Amino acid sequence: MLDHFPFYLGLIVTILLLIMLANKLKVAYPVLLVLAGLLISFIPGIPVIHIDPELIFVIFLPPLLYEASWAISWKELWRWRRIISSFAFIVVFLSAMSVAFVANHFIPGFSLALGFLLGGIVSPPDAVSAGAILKFVKVPKRMASILEGESLLNDASSLIIFRFALIAVASGQFIWHEAALSFGWMLIGGIGIGLLIGWIFMKAHKFLPTDANIDIVLSIVTPYLIYIAAEEVHSSGVLAVVSGGLFLSNKRHFFLSSTSRLRGVNVWESLCFVLNGLVFMLIGLDLPEITAGLEGVSVSSAIGYGILITGVLIIGRILSTYGAVIVTLIARNFITVADSRNPGYKIPFVLGWTGMRGVVSLAAALSIPVQLSDGSAFPQRNLILFITFVVILLTLLLQGLTLPYLIKKIKIPNLDESLPEEEVYLSIRKQLATYALQHLKNNYSEELGSQPVLQLIARKWEDNSRIAEDVLISAECKLIYLNILDHQRQWLLNKNKVEEQLDEEVIRQHLLLLDLEEEKLKFT
Known part of the structure; x- marks a missing residue:
């Protein structure tokens, strides 16, 4: 080898x-x-x-099926x-x-x-x-x-x-x-084993003191364990991985942190x-x-x-x-x-x-x-x-x-949604901002009056809720914004290089925020 x-x-x-x-x-x-x-x-x-x-x-099949189930x-x-x-x-x-x-x-x-x-x-x-x-x-x-x-x-x-x-x-x-009996067991057993092991791993993610690295390693182990367990009892390992993956994917926001998901x-x-x-x-x-x-x-x-x-x-x-x-x-x-x-x-x-x-x-x-x-x-x-x-x-x-x-x-005809995807995105964005702003005012009115940070967040949501439906960021604006983001990255890197006493972890956190901002730009 x-x-x-x-x-x-x-x-x-x-x-x-x-x-x-x-x-x-x-x-x-x-x-x-x-x-x-x-x-x-x-x-x-x-x-x-x-x-x-x-x-x-x-080695190959379980992770490929599992990733497809999550996607x-x-x-x-x-x-x-x-x-x-x-x-x-x-x-x-x-x-x-x-x-x-x-x-x-x-x-x-x-x-x-x-x-x-x-x-x-x-x-x-x-x-x-x-x-x-x-x-x-x-x-x-x-x-x-x-x-x-x-x-x-x-x-x-x-x-x-x-x-x-x-x-x-x-x-x-x-x-x-x-x-017929074997076929029934392959179907029912495979789906059942996948759901059972998926449920066990969900509880492990939720209640054990895991961090992002441990969560990712557990997610890599999961499809292999599901597949091998199902095959050992002569049920369908493929169905087991698919059912377990679909179950965990549907519950991901209840047991994984945002860092682990990202x-x-x-x-x-x-x-x-x-x-x-x-x-x-x-x-x-x-x-x-x-x-x-x-x-x-x-x-x-x-x-x-x-x-x-x-x-x-x-x-x-x-x-x-x-x-x-x-x-x-x-x-x-x-x-x-x-x-x-x-x-x-x-x-x-x-x-x-x-x-x-x-x-x-x-x-x-x-x-x-x-x-x-x-x-x-x-x-x-x-x-x-x-x-x-x-x-x-x-x-x-x-x-x-x-x-x-x-x-x-x-030229395949499109029989799906009548509205363009960009319009649907802007509509949801406006509704989400309106909902968040109303929730903040209804439940945290006193804090909103005394906390400058909450006021800043509220103004951001107010701006989002007032976006006109026909306002879409143009290709020219995207290029300008991307150029500004690149300059911001270069400024952070230069600052990290010049100031020897500056904690580089802080710089990396700001670089991560810029990366997330650039990712957000892909969906606008």
């Missing part, structure tokens, strides 16, 4: 450079990272990378729960079933159980790729919410299919009532940034090992099978998306749905095109055992690995590179 340390260090630097290049080119960085991994893997003398599936499942809006998740559930469970199952029948019919030696195994592996779209693309294009809020919600749950549903198919291949039989966001963003970059680079680097394992089938034939399965997945997801819309339009006649308006043909097509595959698919494929319990080789393992890699690569290149262009070209 130490012999290859310079290589791994260089790998991280390469990842950072590629992500900066991707941002410059406005391309989803997973695409560049996978391609770069492929190119690097062909360089002579490069260490052969062996990806341990446990490394991805245990998503519970209100939006609940609002679009029906369409999200249909994408995360029904569409994933239909995709897996389509792959199973096509593989069974067209790929020699593939039983139906092996087809479902492959379908469970390649059925879940990757959330990171879609999220990276959506940074560069403007899409309706509902679409982003549906994609975020789907990404939280589809990994769990696909891994459940994968686990049952693995048992069927290994044992040669599939007992429906046992599968610092925690920065730590988690940096952690997941590195983890995502490493995962997609490792996918490309693993190609030589995957290709070397092909036996009994030519590379060209294996590539053809991969293209076939990719086509099934893309077409199946698009058809399923339109099917979900049709079902929703019919269901609105019998039940209350989140939005009964017809979304047209554009939004479903774009949703159907956001089907890039990634880390979970590769990890699941790698976790297939090399041998069965009787010592014989696991059937078609190497071919499944190769097909999975082809699916990941093709969906990232084909859909990942064309999705931004597609979104811009077809």
Whole structure:
């Protein structure tokens, strides 16, 4: 490991450079990272990378799911729960079933159980790729919410299919009532364990004498403990992490201090940034090992099978998306749905095109055992690995590179809020200032008359409450304000340098306030 340390260090630097290049080119960085991994893997003398599936499942997956759970809006998740559930469970199952029948019919030696195994592996779209693309294009809020919600749950549903198919291949039989009981336990047990451990950690944060550093470390430990505990009792670790993360995210303002929340966001963003970059680079680097394992089938034939399965997945997801819309339009006649308006043909097509595959698919494929319990080789393992890699690569290149262009070209109609976001922000700001000022006058009138600091705060709130609705800070004013903030920083740094007896911690506190002021400017 130490012999290859310079290589791994260089790998991280390469990842950072590629992500900066991707941002410059406005391309989803997973695409560049996978391609770069492929190119690097062909360089002579490069260490052969062996990806341990446990490394991805245990080290990478829990924190990535947990961070996504904290980032998503519970209100939006609940609002679009029906369409999200249909994408995360029904569409994933239909995709897996389509792959199973096509593989069974067209790929020699593939039983139906092996087809479902492959379908469970390649059925879940990757959330990171879609999220990276959506940074560069403007899409309706509902679409982003549906994609975020789907990404939280589809990994769990696909891994459940994968686990049952693995048992069927290994044992040669599939007992429906046992599968039903196991499925129920994976769902209920996973959600229950996640909520229980989340509740325990919430109490630990609230009642133990923690500080910001301890809170952040506890938050990093939480997803790992939830995932491992759930997997140990054979329930869904993915659902456990998602349910625990959603629970703690919804309660964050009741047990975490503002300092812990502010610092925690920065730590988690940096952690997941590195983890995502490493995962997609490792996918490309693993190609030589995957290709070397092909036996009994030519590379060209294996590539053809991969293209076939990719086509099934893309077409199946698009058809399923339109099917979900049709079902929703019919269901609105019998039940209350989140939005009964017809979304047209554009939004479903774009949703159907956001089907890039990634880390979970590769990890699941790698976790297939090399041998069965009787010592014989696991059937078609190497071919499944190769097909999975082809699916990941093709969906990232084909859909990942064309999705931004597609979104811009077809001009998706915005069916969400009628008011611009800036106007909504100013309205809430005025209402909040009015409420705070009234509360201060009603409950602290005597203190307000005698305390200059409270009078200063009151005047600030009065100014905020009098802001005209059409007053928005212009780009020119932002540049001027940013320039002033930069000069203030330079003044503080110079003062700290000149006055040797001045406590630098005081300077750092003022620098932090300037950083917060600059952050606030992004939302005005």
